[in-house]
Amino acid sequence: MNGKQSGYLDMELLRFTTAGSVDDGKSTLIGRLLYDSKAIFDDQLEAIERASERIGNEEVNLALLTDGLRAEREQGITIDVAYRYFATPKRKFIIADTPGHIQYTRNMVTGASTANVALILVDARQGVLEQTLRHAYIASLLQIPHIIVCVNKMDLVDFSQATFDAIQKDLKTKTASLPVKDIRYVPISALLGDNVVDASQNMPWYPGPTLMSLLENIYISDDINHQNFRFPVQYVVRPQAKDWHDYRGYAGRVVSGSVKVGDKVTVLPSGFSSTVKTIDFYKETLQEASAPQSVTITLNDDIDISRGDMLVKELDHPQVNQDIDMMICWFNERKLVPRGKYIIRHTSAEAKCMIKEVVFKVNINTMKENSDDKEVGMNDIARIAIRTTKPLFFDSYQMNRETGSIILVDEGTNETVAAGMII
């Protein structure tokens, strides 16, 4: 293999989500990233050229690359989360492209749940809108480690530094109360390509990196929790074969931290202790496994362990409780039923739970808490308290995205009705 190809094998994976209002030019920006990084092939380009002509666009409409479903092409809006892929020699990127309009907050939350980075688009002519704040709020609620604010359509404000500075200042003031660790601002024109992949000739006053350069270099290794070993058991491997007669392996993913052969571990909920005998991965045996590896662990003691149990280190236990407080985003047309019963899914565990209390609802436009209005419907964000039928083993979402997240499922319809972040 030549250098370029072997380099490809060592790329990091970065997941980012994009949010913006209907006309912020989000699809155009993604089209631009794909186009300028040469992730668009000739046949795709020809197809959108044909389509652009058919719907009467003068220039090739890069947005058509991401608007996949028929209804979207007809209405000209993005109606569901779409995933896009491109790679540069440094990183492979997965984009969760989510719609920006109000009725689709749930999709934005979905896209944000696995992202390392959130791109928030602001139209330079419009400045900071309620929607911008809503996106910033959701990004902080979902604890996306990095936010990049792209001030787009700079070409339509004469590439004005004053406009860019004013928007940056305004947004900084309005998001001062949000717990965002890393937020950056880039002035761009997605349509013309300024500061997307190539540095802008029109904005010499901006000394910072281009958007692509930020995406390629932002430090993401610490985005996962390396401290606390958590291993939810997904599946018990018991080969029904002579050679493996006594083999009992616990298959799962190290969702955070790491573990070595010989480490003392505790099994939750039983509380029994043992030591790690082997860490198996297909025909290899490993000395150590760390997040996000999927492996199979065997123990030195014969303990009854099944799906939904969790292996943790002896001196580092998660919280174990049946009463849990959380922030939720409601996803369903059927409103939350106070005192209602739902199925809760958390890591590989499943239980039933009852909504004990709606503590407050968040007005997502003003970011204010409202404890008078407790009716939680589609796209609402609220703090609730629940009680589960059996103890869950969890960390706060802030500490650990993997063991701090849950979904609620309606028992009657089987639909996923809410996403929750444990406080």
Place this chain on the structure above:
Amino acid sequence: MKQQINHLRELEAESIFVLREVAAQFERPAMLFSGGKDSIVMYHLALKAFYPAKVPFPLLHIDTGHNFQETLDFRDWLMQETGGKCIVRYVQDSIDKGRATEEKGYNASRNKLQTVTLLDALEELKVDAAMGGGRRDEEKARAKERFFSHRDEFGQWDPKNQRPELWNLFNGRKHMGEHFRVFPISNWTEMDVWQYILLENIALPNLYFTHKREVFNRDGVWMATAPYMKLKDSEVPEIRDVRCRTIGDVTCTGLTLSTANSLEDIIHEVASSRVTERGGRADDKRSESAMEDRKREGYF
């Protein structure tokens, strides 16, 4: 203490996680197997996910009767080599029973008909989760697909009413008669698949490597000749050095003129290609939303 893993190992870990979720959450899963590279990689991941136990579900191959013989030979060899079980159902049987009607004309393909055979097979075998090797980068309708994709009792996909999928929490709950399609390698690109095949040294049908074959050119696409391929007067068969970039039926698989005979050569070719792999697939060119329409009906 951190151990950085590269993107291929991260994708592998994610796919293995999904495969184990399927085995844990469903009673009668099956893995759709076409003999193409994506389903071969998916099966390889399943071997890794459950080792040293056997893969706890069967493979299901819908044989259109228009497969390349090399694909069928490879399938049988792979099952023997790995101790896997592959159930085969035939489109010809659906046609004989009057469940499906053969298309006519030069571009006649059984690609669409296999949806009938597939849905019948899923019902017959009571499959509640059918895994497929679909990737979101393949086609724009697939870009919106979930890992766990819910289907109603008619096997249909409603793209406007998909379950939200957050973090790594997959909701496989369903009512009687409904089933799921699951796509464990959703987040892989064509390049990821090839690099992984190289990394893991995975065996492939020799169709993917250069070989001499009788072909003809139709609308700029090289197609293989076969007894059931009707040639127009202007189409002249000739022997060329070709390989498949993607494997489907003989009737809809465009061949690439290529002398690539190693994985390294193929990766180089894919990296410098300016056309997507489905660019050679006649089944996608039928209309702008051809894939979306087929998926709604229950196609993979």
